[in-house]
Amino acid sequence: xxxxxxxxxxxxxxxxxxxxxxxxxxxxxxxxxxxxxxxxxxxxxxxxxxxxxxxxxxxxxxxxxxxxxxxxxxxxxxxxxxxxxxxxxxxxxxxxxxxxxxxxxxxxxxxxxxxxxxxxxxxxxxxxxxxxxxxxxxxxxxxxxxxxxxxxxxxxxxxxxxxx
Amino acid sequence: xxxxxxxxxxxxxxxxxxxxxxxxxxxxxxxxxxxxxxxxxxxxxxxxxxxxxxxxxxxxxxxxxxxxxxxxxxxxxxxxxxxxxxxxxxxx
Amino acid sequence: xxxxxxxxxxxxxxxxxxxxxxxxxxxxxxxxxxxxxxxxxxxxxxxxxxxxxxxxxxxxxxxxxxxxxxxxxxxxxxxxx
Amino acid sequence: xxxxxxxxxxxxxxxxxxxxxxxxxxxxxxxxxxxxxxxxxxxxxxxxxxxxxxxxxxxxxxxxxxxxxxxxxxxxxxxxxxxxxxxx
Numbered sequence: 198x199x200x201x202x203x204x205x206x207x208x209x210x211x212x213x214x215x216x217x218x219x220x221x222x223x224x225x226x227x228x229x230x231x232x233x234x235x236x237x238x239x240x241x242x243x244x245x246x247x248x249x250x251x252x253x254x255x256x257x258x259x260x261x262x263x264x265x266x267x268x269x270x271x272x273x274x275x276x277x278x279x280x281x282x283x284x285x286x287x288x289x290x291x292x293x294x295x296x297x298x299x300x301x302x303x304x305x306x307x308x309x310x311x312x313x314x315x316x317x318x319x320x321x322x323x324x325x326x327x328x329x330x331x332x333x334x335x336x337x338x339x340x341x342x343x344x345x346x347x348x349x350x351x352x353x354x355x356x357x358x359x360x361x
Numbered sequence: 362x363x364x365x366x367x368x369x370x371x372x373x374x375x376x377x378x379x380x381x382x383x384x385x386x387x388x389x390x391x392x393x394x395x396x397x398x399x400x401x402x403x404x405x406x407x408x409x410x411x412x413x414x415x416x417x418x419x420x421x422x423x424x425x426x427x428x429x430x431x432x433x434x435x436x437x438x439x440x441x442x443x444x445x446x447x448x449x450x451x452x453x
Numbered sequence: 454x455x456x457x458x459x460x461x462x463x464x465x466x467x468x469x470x471x472x473x474x475x476x477x478x479x480x481x482x483x484x485x486x487x488x489x490x491x492x493x494x495x496x497x498x499x500x501x502x503x504x505x506x507x508x509x510x511x512x513x514x515x516x517x518x519x520x521x522x523x524x525x526x527x528x529x530x531x532x533x534x
Numbered sequence: 535x536x537x538x539x540x541x542x543x544x545x546x547x548x549x550x551x552x553x554x555x556x557x558x559x560x561x562x563x564x565x566x567x568x569x570x571x572x573x574x575x576x577x578x579x580x581x582x583x584x585x586x587x588x589x590x591x592x593x594x595x596x597x598x599x600x601x602x603x604x605x606x607x608x609x610x611x612x613x614x615x616x617x618x619x620x621x622x
Contacts, residue, residue, distance in 0.1 A: 203456065331490070
């Protein structure tokens with residue numbers, strides 16, 4: 198039975214990865230550093246041999262709650278409260294975004310889309326596996342190997358016409 | 362054997378050692394943030410949820426006060442060095 | 454002991470050790486961000502009631518504010534020196 | 535099920551009407567849209583109204599009056615968010 202659970206976690210992780218990377222790239226995170234702190238992280242990533250636009254992406258995730266935070270918090274609230282929890286999470290993520298001097302398009306739209314996906318997939322994959330999947334997805338970008346992750350993010354940004 | 366108290370305890374111990382061992386002030390503040398992470402985890406693991414909300418609201422405020430003090434310290438050192446370079450005129 | 458909690462716990466342990474060992478200041482912030490994702494998920498899985506969700510959201514937003522301030526200060530300190 | 539849908543629809547429609555009365559623009563005037571801080575009818579107003587309605591329904595119960603107030607508060611929060619959070 199453990200094998201089935203691990204397969205569910207991996208599939209949920211792939212869905213969450215596609216969700217937050219595509220939404221963040223579409224709303225222009227790799228294009229420019231939104232706040233001053235993201236600039237220094239991007240230049241640091243460039244110094245160790247990565248891509249500068251991937252570095253801006255990582256810095257913007259650290260400095261304000263974007264679609265990654267929206268995905269995690271909406272899956273937590275929909276595990277605890279059902280569909281209404283996702284809407285409450287979208288409201289609170291918008292307030293957090295405005296506190297960090299960010300327009301807040303990416304966070305709320307990411308939260309609403311993951312709520313819809315969890316509601317559609319709930320007979321097959323429960324919301325508990327999406328939490329672990331989101332942690333696994335953020336681990337592959339922020340925690341595993343910064344150089345290659347930033348090169349991959351830069352290629353995706355170039356393909357979607359955001360940044361160079 | 363639960364997972365949350367175990368991870369929080371390890372974070373507290375590592376943060377406490379790191380605050381002593383690192384020498385750069387920014388590194389000390391980052392290690393202090395790691396210690397606060399473990400502290401909030403330990404509070405939640407004994408179900409004191411209201412205290413957890415209050416302490417996680419107060420955490421960025423105390424970090425910002427420490428950082429303001431650090432910036433003031435750097436600026437003071439810079440000004441004193443410039444003033445010290447001008448001083449030898451008096452000592453001649 | 455659930456398989457979901459074990460996966461998140463292993464990732465959190467790895468991140469705590471990597472924060473302690475990395476030398477660069479800017480890369481420590483990236484690992485700290487990943488650690489706060491893990492702790493926020495663990496809080497929600499441990500408490501298992503709507504109040505736990507409120508605690509998780511409050512904790513995550515406030516830790517983001519704190520790391521925003523630290524990154525801003527690194528840039529300012531580089532400017533002054 | 536039908537009652538809950540009616541409550542959410544009420545708060546959504548009330549928030550749109552109040553936003554029209556307060557003269558919010560339909561979409562932000564600055565281009566490109568994804569970097570502008572200006573609030574408009576399409577983006578934050580319906581989400582704020584639905585979120586406040588969800589919080590009210592979980593705290594106090596299913597009343598139609600609370601849905602009307604939720605729509606009113608959502609539109610007001612969307613209009614005056616610049617004064618509340620500070621200009622960027």
